[in-house]
Amino acid sequence: MPAQPKRRRSGPRPSNVLVGVAAWAAALVFFFPVLWMFVSGFKQEAQASTDPPTFLFAPTLDQFAAILGRDFTPYLLNSLMASVGSTLLVLALATPAAYALSLRPVPGWRDSLFFFISTRFMPPAAIILPLYIIASNADVLDNVTVLSLVYTAMNLPIAVWMIRSFLLELPTAVLEAAKIDGAGFFTEVRRIILPMIAPGLAATALICFIFAWNEFFFAVSLTSTRAATVPVFLTGFITSEGLFLARLSAAATMAALPVVLAGWLAQKWLVRGLTMGAVK
Amino acid sequence: MTATAPPAPARERRGPGPKLPLGERWSRRGPLLPALLLVVLFTQLPMAVTVYYSLQSRNLLRPGESAFAGFDNYVAVVTDAHFRGAVVNTVVLTAGVVLLAMALGVALAVLLDQRFLGRNVVRTLLITPFLVMPAAAALVWKHAMFNPLFGVLNWALSPFGVDRVDWVSEYPMFSLVLMLTWQWTPFMMLIVLAGLQSQDPEVLEAARVDGASALQTFRRITFPHLRRFIELGLLLGSIFIVNTFDPIYLITQGGPGQATTNLPYFIYQVTFRAFEVGEAAAAGVVVVLCTILIASFALRVISGLFREER
Numbered sequence: 001m002p003a004q005p006k007r008r009r010s011g012p013r014p015s016n017v018l019v020g021v022a023a024w025a026a027a028l029v030f031f032f033p034v035l036w037m038f039v040s041g042f043k044q045e046a047q048a049s050t051d052p053p054t055f056l057f058a059p060t061l062d063q064f065a066a067i068l069g070r071d072f073t074p075y076l077l078n079s080l081m082a083s084v085g086s087t088l089l090v091l092a093l094a095t096p097a098a099y100a101l102s103l104r105p106v107p108g109w110r111d112s113l114f115f116f117i118s119t120r121f122m123p124p125a126a127i128i129l130p131l132y133i134i135a136s137n138a139d140v141l142d143n144v145t146v147l148s149l150v151y152t153a154m155n156l157p158i159a160v161w162m163i164r165s166f167l168l169e170l171p172t173a174v175l176e177a178a179k180i181d182g183a184g185f186f187t188e189v190r191r192i193i194l195p196m197i198a199p200g201l202a203a204t205a206l207i208c209f210i211f212a213w214n215e216f217f218f219a220v221s222l223t224s225t226r227a228a229t230v231p232v233f234l235t236g237f238i239t240s241e242g243l244f245l246a247r248l249s250a251a252a253t254m255a256a257l258p259v260v261l262a263g264w265l266a267q268k269w270l271v272r273g274l275t276m277g278a279v280k
Numbered sequence: 281m282t283a284t285a286p287p288a289p290a291r292e293r294r295g296p297g298p299k300l301p302l303g304e305r306w307s308r309r310g311p312l313l314p315a316l317l318l319v320v321l322f323t324q325l326p327m328a329v330t331v332y333y334s335l336q337s338r339n340l341l342r343p344g345e346s347a348f349a350g351f352d353n354y355v356a357v358v359t360d361a362h363f364r365g366a367v368v369n370t371v372v373l374t375a376g377v378v379l380l381a382m383a384l385g386v387a388l389a390v391l392l393d394q395r396f397l398g399r400n401v402v403r404t405l406l407i408t409p410f411l412v413m414p415a416a417a418a419l420v421w422k423h424a425m426f427n428p429l430f431g432v433l434n435w436a437l438s439p440f441g442v443d444r445v446d447w448v449s450e451y452p453m454f455s456l457v458l459m460l461t462w463q464w465t466p467f468m469m470l471i472v473l474a475g476l477q478s479q480d481p482e483v484l485e486a487a488r489v490d491g492a493s494a495l496q497t498f499r500r501i502t503f504p505h506l507r508r509f510i511e512l513g514l515l516l517g518s519i520f521i522v523n524t525f526d527p528i529y530l531i532t533q534g535g536p537g538q539a540t541t542n543l544p545y546f547i548y549q550v551t552f553r554a555f556e557v558g559e560a561a562a563a564g565v566v567v568v569l570c571t572i573l574i575a576s577f578a579l580r581v582i583s584g585l586f587r588e589e590r
Contacts, residue, residue: 016395017396026391027402030405031409033462048424049427049430096312096315101312112316114579115316117582119319122571124525125567126547127327129333129547129551129560130329130330130333221548237423248423252420263407271474274467275516
């Protein structure tokens, strides 16, 4: 089905100024904590904790330097390995699976599809104990590879559903033309299907990256020192001893930045990822 | 590729039917199996182990003393006041956040569905709270927003006579609901906005030509169309927010006392502080049963949306 033009109202109306003002006000309220986190990272500690809040100051990179000097890098690398590694594995596993649930469906594909989604609804708290005990017995606690595999399993259902929704949007005529031209299976996949769903795969990758990068519960339960990720680094800021708000803001900004950028890039597809492809 | 399975019927999503030859069936299953295997290994297998543990009396601090316990753990959990408190807290937190976030999400989506200057920038700013790492957001809210002395919240509310409120200690549940509503409103907004923009423009145009007022159009056409999207947002939101862990661990540690201990945090504590395997597992099974209940409604809505599309 061809996409239909979505806009229906033509031309600005007088009430739209009011709408604009209301929308901008709401956006500033919602964005303020993020802005404040970003701004406070460039303050000195004494400027970060003041009453009333300090809005004008000479920015400094001291806090960022201090965080990077405080062994932040290993956490960053672990986060990168766990999220990028799991995302690549998700794509490698989910693309064939989505194919087997759409273009060339297995018998009972509907059951498999809903099985995948039901695993996404599994409460992490309900399976953390066996995962912990199994990992502990196998001596793979505090291991980035294990964390990546957990994230892969966590993101696979979303990826399968999303990629499937992109595969189903491929124009039938193109696929049939390939058949008639005698293209073999692998040629069809490599020359036609993959290039056409490449933007969809990129969107899926961004969504999976977002979920893996931000994940906290499995990370804090299954890692301690060697494999700890960025959110685990942040737990060092739970207690409030002395002035540390500027430093916390700098750390939080660095922790949040990759996903905020990825999300802004992927915002067109965000809703599809969040609803497993049910809403476009 | 065999001639028995032309691509066209498959594209109509009718499925291949039962008459495929055995080899063909397995060659179709092949690509599915690795993904299926990994998911089963990391979610279904642990779940089975959880069910097994829930029937055992076992503590990680006393290895070798495990024994079959029947439903003792379930009885222990259900009669545990802390567990019941956690159930109540989970319901209050989830219902509060889901309803508030949906109300705000609908309002913002209706605004964003209009034309105004800088609409794309506004949408980008509005989705950002959902993107910020929840652990980072929780700590920033705790120390920069809720702080009684230097918090921005007290400063912003000071013209209204609010003075030096220690939000996290005095109103812990309210603080969590506020922070989580901020985080989840963009989620609801995006789903409702997608619903608004998927309306058939011709139907709306027809309503306008027939002289329907804006309010009538909303009540008779937009709202019934939107209902499914709102249901989906409420159900998916509930499933995810029931599992809230980060801000509880980072802002209140379930306290003061047990005031903000929800089920995931309760299970975490029983598991990693008390090492009571049996009870933690039984509590986990209870959570799964509740989730299945919500999820079955969610799946019905999702499959409804799929059918509508077809």
